[in-house]
Amino acid sequence: MKRILVTYSVLFAGLFTAGFAQAPPVSEPSGQKTLAATVGVYAFPAAGQTSEEQSKNEAECYSWAADNTKSDPFNLAKKMKQTEQSADRQKEQIAQSGQGAGAAGAVRGAAAGALIGEIASNDAGEGAAWGAAAGLIAGRRKARRAKQGATEQVEHQEAHQQQATAEQIEGFKKAFGVCLEAKKYLVKY
Amino acid sequence: MAAGLALAATVLPADDLTGSNRFLCSSVEVTICTALGECASAPPWNLDVPQFIEVDLENKSLSTTEASGENRSTPIKNLERDGGLIFLQGVENGRAFSFVIAEEDGLVSIAVARDGLSVSVFGSCTPMPQKAGS
Numbered sequence: 001m002k003r004i005l006v007t008y009s010v011l012f013a014g015l016f017t018a019g020f021a022q023a024p025p026v027s028e029p030s031g032q033k034t035l036a037a038t039v040g041v042y043a044f045p046a047a048g049q050t051s052e053e054q055s056k057n058e059a060e061c062y063s064w065a066a067d068n069t070k071s072d073p074f075n076l077a078k079k080m081k082q083t084e085q086s087a088d089r090q091k092e093q094i095a096q097s098g099q100g101a102g103a104a105g106a107v108r109g110a111a112a113g114a115l116i117g118e119i120a121s122n123d124a125g126e127g128a129a130w131g132a133a134a135g136l137i138a139g140r141r142k143a144r145r146a147k148q149g150a151t152e153q154v155e156h157q158e159a160h161q162q163q164a165t166a167e168q169i170e171g172f173k174k175a176f177g178v179c180l181e182a183k184k185y186l187v188k189y
Numbered sequence: 190m191a192a193g194l195a196l197a198a199t200v201l202p203a204d205d206l207t208g209s210n211r212f213l214c215s216s217v218e219v220t221i222c223t224a225l226g227e228c229a230s231a232p233p234w235n236l237d238v239p240q241f242i243e244v245d246l247e248n249k250s251l252s253t254t255e256a257s258g259e260n261r262s263t264p265i266k267n268l269e270r271d272g273g274l275i276f277l278q279g280v281e282n283g284r285a286f287s288f289v290i291a292e293e294d295g296l297v298s299i300a301v302a303r304d305g306l307s308v309s310v311f312g313s314c315t316p317m318p319q320k321a322g323s
Binding site: 113114115116117118119120121 | 221236237238239242251252253260261262263279281282283284286301303306308
């Protein structure tokens, strides 16, 4: 994990040396994050640990938490991304599937004995254009409903997996935080 | 459709239905349109539209003639006579239908709608004698 920690700049040293002689090093405000901050956990070295010690402690706790929770946030994030991509692919496949399947969805006409109810039955006028058109309409509608159901199922699975992954990440953070607290850090996540 | 109406008016002169509760209607011109925007005119038998329909307002029923041997009938759910027109409506086997019959000249306009299809029928009607006992 690449990180840059600084001690005091000349300016900050001048300002704070008197009041915060024991103040710990802080992260450089350059967008670089500590290992803990990268996974959304913020640790303050309450016992005056140096940046090197903090870095070492965080690495140890990361490893400990990963072992104990059987989850690694970086892998989980990757997995979450893969799940999302996989769901997108499935939804795309669903959207592209069944094109032209409508012709098979023709519904036969009503039961015998109905006067109005038999008008424009699909079997009336065999081979007539409207029979095929009616079947196509019914088939398209059926296919659209099926697609909608399949898409909803994929979305449901995706949401379920993402929730499970989020819970794993949460578990990791707890373990990571407990470990850092044991090493005299104030932890928030 | 307009041509069909004109045909019905010219080829099959209809009768005055005022006061009559039973009449015989003949289908002349049938047009079918799909939701895909295709329309076609067809002979009645090609769409299972009976050539003749008996309308019985007292019994609220539509039926094929005995001579046709088809033995088909449909109940009328709503019936209204207003302004010289007779309005009949109903639903059967996924089809909604409306009849508008002009009492003065017997011209009938019929619309049947089913899922994704509509059928327009134009024809003419003539009074029938009351059934015995009615």
